[in-house]
Amino acid sequence: MSSKTSRSRAVADGQKTVDYWRLFRDLPDACLLFEASDPDYMIVEANKAREEMMQISRADTIGRPLFSVPPYTGEQFKSGPGKDLRQHLQQVMRTGRSYRLEAVRGTVFGVGGVKRTVYLQGAYVPLRDTAGKVCHILCIIHDVTDEMQAAEETKAMESRLSAALTIGKLGSWVFDPTDGRITGDENFKKLFFTPDELAHTYTIDMFLESVHKDDRPRVIAAVQRSLKRNVLFEEECRVYMQDGTIRWILARGEPEKGEDGTFSGVVVDLTEQRTLQAQVALARQQDRLNRQAARILRQRNEELEAISRSKDEFVALASHQLRTPATAVKQYIGMMLQGYVGDITEMQYDVLEKAFEGNERQIQIINQILSAARVDTGKLVVALMPLDLRSLVQGIAAEMRPVFEQREHTFTVRVPADPVYVAADLSYLRMAIENVVQNASVYTPKGGSVRMTLTVVRGNAVLRVSDTGVGIRKKDIGKLFVKFSRIHNPLSVEAGGSGIGLYLTAEIVRLHDGTVDVESRIGKGTTFAISLPLMHNKNIKKGDARRKG
Amino acid sequence: MAKTNDKDLQVLIVEDEQLLNEAYARVLAAANISLLRAYNGKEALDLLTKEKPDIILLDLRMPVMDGIEFLKQLKPKDNYPETKIIVFSNYDDQHEIDEAFSLGAMHYMLKAWATPDELIKLIREVDNASQPAA
Numbered sequence: 001m002s003s004k005t006s007r008s009r010a011v012a013d014g015q016k017t018v019d020y021w022r023l024f025r026d027l028p029d030a031c032l033l034f035e036a037s038d039p040d041y042m043i044v045e046a047n048k049a050r051e052e053m054m055q056i057s058r059a060d061t062i063g064r065p066l067f068s069v070p071p072y073t074g075e076q077f078k079s080g081p082g083k084d085l086r087q088h089l090q091q092v093m094r095t096g097r098s099y100r101l102e103a104v105r106g107t108v109f110g111v112g113g114v115k116r117t118v119y120l121q122g123a124y125v126p127l128r129d130t131a132g133k134v135c136h137i138l139c140i141i142h143d144v145t146d147e148m149q150a151a152e153e154t155k156a157m158e159s160r161l162s163a164a165l166t167i168g169k170l171g172s173w174v175f176d177p178t179d180g181r182i183t184g185d186e187n188f189k190k191l192f193f194t195p196d197e198l199a200h201t202y203t204i205d206m207f208l209e210s211v212h213k214d215d216r217p218r219v220i221a222a223v224q225r226s227l228k229r230n231v232l233f234e235e236e237c238r239v240y241m242q243d244g245t246i247r248w249i250l251a252r253g254e255p256e257k258g259e260d261g262t263f264s265g266v267v268v269d270l271t272e273q274r275t276l277q278a279q280v281a282l283a284r285q286q287d288r289l290n291r292q293a294a295r296i297l298r299q300r301n302e303e304l305e306a307i308s309r310s311k312d313e314f315v316a317l318a319s320h321q322l323r324t325p326a327t328a329v330k331q332y333i334g335m336m337l338q339g340y341v342g343d344i345t346e347m348q349y350d351v352l353e354k355a356f357e358g359n360e361r362q363i364q365i366i367n368q369i370l371s372a373a374r375v376d377t378g379k380l381v382v383a384l385m386p387l388d389l390r391s392l393v394q395g396i397a398a399e400m401r402p403v404f405e406q407r408e409h410t411f412t413v414r415v416p417a418d419p420v421y422v423a424a425d426l427s428y429l430r431m432a433i434e435n436v437v438q439n440a441s442v443y444t445p446k447g448g449s450v451r452m453t454l455t456v457v458r459g460n461a462v463l464r465v466s467d468t469g470v471g472i473r474k475k476d477i478g479k480l481f482v483k484f485s486r487i488h489n490p491l492s493v494e495a496g497g498s499g500i501g502l503y504l505t506a507e508i509v510r511l512h513d514g515t516v517d518v519e520s521r522i523g524k525g526t527t528f529a530i531s532l533p534l535m536h537n538k539n540i541k542k543g544d545a546r547r548k549g
Numbered sequence: 550m551a552k553t554n555d556k557d558l559q560v561l562i563v564e565d566e567q568l569l570n571e572a573y574a575r576v577l578a579a580a581n582i583s584l585l586r587a588y589n590g591k592e593a594l595d596l597l598t599k600e601k602p603d604i605i606l607l608d609l610r611m612p613v614m615d616g617i618e619f620l621k622q623l624k625p626k627d628n629y630p631e632t633k634i635i636v637f638s639n640y641d642d643q644h645e646i647d648e649a650f651s652l653g654a655m656h657y658m659l660k661a662w663a664t665p666d667e668l669i670k671l672i673r674e675v676d677n678a679s680q681p682a683a
Contacts (some may be wrong), residue, residue, distance in 0.1 A: 323639070323661075324566040324568055324569055325568055327569055327572075327660050327661055328566075328568035328569050328571075328572045330661075330664065331569070331572035331573065331575070331576055331664075331665060332572060332575075334576075334664040334665040334666070335575060335576055335579060335665050337664075338664065338665050338666045340575075340576060340579035340580065340665055341579060363661045367639075367661060370639075370641065374641065381644050383644055383647075427659075
């Protein structure tokens with residue numbers, strides 16, 4: 001048996017042992033195999049490297065359209081470098097030639113599941129069937145991040161280097177005082193001549209002509225001084241280049257004539273440095289001005305804050321003073337209404353009832369203002385206890401029902417069948433919710449409807465208060481929770497609020513670690529959603545209750 | 550509207566604001582409840598050396614001696630086990646209610662909330678209730 005035969009047999013045997021599927025699976029680069037003639041490019045195979053790179057299992061990848069899996073779902077393939085991929089794939093199918101998509105940025109998972117931003121190069125290689133038709137395309141993704149970074153670093157270094165060289169370039173020149181001619185070396189020529197002029201005669205007069213008119217007298221005087229007194233010539237000045245641009249140069253000339261009667265010197269282009277200096281000076285000045293402006297602004301703000309604080313203090317003080325007489329009035333009117341001082345006529349009862357309502361409103365506003373004042377000074381302390389929100393919601397609903405009936409509102413309440421435990425301060429949370437419900441009532445015209453729905457969503461208790469009221473403009477939503485702000489709407493005149501209720505609601509909910517959201521459409525209605533974290537351990541004794549303020 | 554003849558029930562009102570002190574007094578008088586009035590904790594303590602009311606309506610925030618200090622000095626659990634104490638409060642002093650309870654108070658009422666009927670109702674409830682365990 002010849003060695004050639006045994007070798008080709010060995011090769012044939014070796015080939016039989018190759019498990020091509022395993023080979024594909026274990027290739028170091030991420031690979032995808034998808035159908036070429038399918039408009040969706042359905043993926044038929046994905047290898048291990050791809051699973052690891054994208055952290056998506058093979059099972060979740062095969063059978064899916066190519067453009068529904070990463071990285072093809074990213075921006076790079078919608079509007080970035082990869083946006084024409086589909087066209088290229090069509091070409092691969094038609095022409096049978098591979099297509100390489102260079103360096104697209106992507107996010108992949110590296111060692112330990114950590115996300116990295118990488119540059120990926122994709123090669124799309126056509127695979128033919130026995131009939132010679134392209135039936136599949138093999139996509140090999142190669143991580144070229146390191147190469148890209150190296151290339152970028154080299155470029156950066158090169159530009160830094162060339163900048164350094166440009167600034168350091170010295171041109172040397174020789175000046176013959178007898179005929180005024182100046183000759184210079186390559187660098188000198190590069191500074192003062194355009195390429196086609198490099199051979200021309202250059203005289204001192206031509207040089208001086210090119211000097212900026214503001215600098216010219218100074219330079220001329222310096223030249224004359226040096227020539228007359230044999231002193232060093234050294235001047236910085238601006239010169240006009242052939243292309244009309246101005247450059248700053250520093251020219252230096254030896255004071256002593258050479259043996260041939262000429263003066264020699266050097267010249268360097270200072271433009272970059274000068275510009276840089278000018279920019280730095282400008283930046284410094286701007287910075288100074290900015291800081292000054294900032295200081296003035298800060299002062300104004302402090303003044304405004306002080307005014308705002310003293311306004312708040314005044315309001316709080318006034319409310320405090322008003323509280324006792326308002327409460328006293330409540331007792332006196334209450335006594336009359338409840339028969340403690342004799343019988344009254346029906347008409348007297350009606351009138352007194354109105355007075356009582358007005359007084360209740362006074363007390364409510366006073367309490368709101370005082371609560372807001374304590375929130376502002378950090379003195380409002382909530383004592384959090386386990387609370388089944390359902391009972392609070394139903395309690396508030398029961399209290400508010402007469403109000404809704406009076407305004408002919410349809411009022412519905414829905415709570416879940418199971419308990420909804422949150423950590424709450426009953427009286428403050430009640431206040432917060434009542435403000436929202438009251439708003440719903442006030443800003444919904446007669447005949448409208450208000451709905452309270454309590455649900456549990458992802459670990460939070462969510463209370464939604466929806467109305468079919470006048471709604472709030474999108475731009476006004478920001479003002480909703482601001483103290484004393486009023487928003488104009490058709491019912492504003494009727495509303496008569498204190499401007500503080502919702503501010504208080506927002507702060508109280510915040511102290512409960514919750515959030516308030518608003519959705520609204522003008523003329524259609526508004527939904528307030530108060531979200532509070534669910535309490536998991538409800539077995540807290542009274543003494544363990546958290547206090548927050 | 551309840552108006553019963555309860556002249557043997559005696560209530561001590563401890564409230565520094567004159568307007569309110571008088572208003573509550575009027576309510577109680579209209580309900581035929583006999584009453585005593587003090588304007589701060591110290592006055593109340595002095596009164597209690599001579600009188601023995603069944604119920605004390607105690608405001609928490611008062612000058613000279615406030616409600617908590619009054620309770621600390623009175624030691625109602627030891628000295629006045631039969632006297633029932635209702636503390637008054639506004640939203641501001643809610644967190645002091647716990648302390649008042651631990652010192653012997655039995656119930657509380659938000660000033661801003663109660664109408665005369667509710668006040669009388671509460672007094673009757675408290676009167677009928679047995680003392681809580683010390």
